[in-house]
Amino acid sequence: MAVSVQKTDVVRLDQCDPNFIREVEEAGGVNVQACYQCGTCTGGCPTVFAMDYTPRQIIRMVHLGMKDEVLSSMSIWVCSSCYTCQTRCPRGVHITDVMSALKSISIREGRTPANPKGPVFYKTFVDIVEAYGRMWELELSLKFTNKAEPEIPNKLAMLLRDAPLGLAMFTKGKLPLAPHKILNIGQIRSIYENIRAVEGEK
């Protein structure tokens, strides 16, 4: 797997951000300071094989304020939100929520992610919900592929590769060609507007 960021084993204290831990807590990372580095989270993590830093290391790096390294790690995008770590942690660290918080901080700050497909997916998802109030799988997969594969040959290759599966779904009546929009879509848009207003105040 291509990991674009140089992995580090040196902690440069002059480059650490002491406010980072607070920021992660505010974004939903409950009890992150309680971690005593036992490694239970890493031991049970099903996706650790594809991570550059283990969940235990990510938590420690949050403690140390290694914001740039954490936000440019592959690990935060590899996490599948399975909640195994959070369930097993003897210190009550909400590790899965920390991973989500790290994704959201990375997107909010417009960081260059180790996996560019991550932010594309989440943004496409919320845009579709804002437009229809419900998910529309066809638009999600087409828009995602279009944005996640900027090179035209790759785009076409992906679409061609997925076409037979799409066709199979379509013939079974499982790929509607129009969204099932909710009636009161204005209500959903008002929620998004209020969220944006609150975000703007911060």
Add this chain to the structure above:
Amino acid sequence: MKYAYYPGCTIFGSGLEYQISTLAAAKELGLELVDMPDWNCCGASSSPSHGHDLTLALQARNIAIAEEMGLDILTICNECYNNLAHAAILFNENQSKKDEINSLIRDTGHQVKGTVKVRHLLDVVLHDIGPEALEKLVRRRLTGLRLAPYHGCLALRPPEIAIDSAENPTSMNQVLEVLGAEVVPFDKFTAACCGSSVLLTQEDVALRLSYNILKGAKDAGADAVVTMCPLCHLNLDFKQKRMQKKFETELGVPIIYFTQIIGLVLGLSSKELGLSKNLTSTKKVVKFVESLPFST
């Protein structure tokens, strides 16, 4: 037994047969599923891009609609269940968070009071209907059918919302046993993550995790894997051919919703249960079940 039915967005597409079989089986089971008017998406993967408050606000509108109906919510998707149950517990316990989210949804005309519970259909079958009542409804026992019960992640973890043990869940095993099926040894995989949430962004990771589960089922001699979530189902069923190619192993494991299995046992036809909509062929299983005698 009456619930506000929250089906989730997949019912219009990839999860079509889950919806068909849920509605058909619910009728036979005596569950009254009342449609929630104008329900919205639970925001499955929304929190990373707008923070957790958007996810909570999307739940809040749905929860308020159920409160207006005076009913607890019943969902069939693990992801919807996780999001809705998390939010419901938070609103029921944390007044200030509830006020904050109510302010975000103030222009919808709905407000959360914090009174409803959120339930997963599997939990309702096992605890509201119960094994004894279920057994009485069985019209043909699944003697000789070997099934791998797959619970997945999000109805078991984290503990605040769990319908069963996170490490050794047996809810689905219990239901399948009541139906007379043989449950194959599957403890290692039943609560393992299938990776569906990273299917688009990290396909290699998702395929590896799902492959392990299907290989586990195959090695255990299962005739089918039984699912309780449309996202797990999509990943295991829809992407199975791709796994076969990537790992150069013949799989061909039917992926069947527990509602389809229950429906067959209650005497519903494969058509009434949408069993031709599953991507990996379910024909062998259906044929076997249809050869079983009805009890008198």
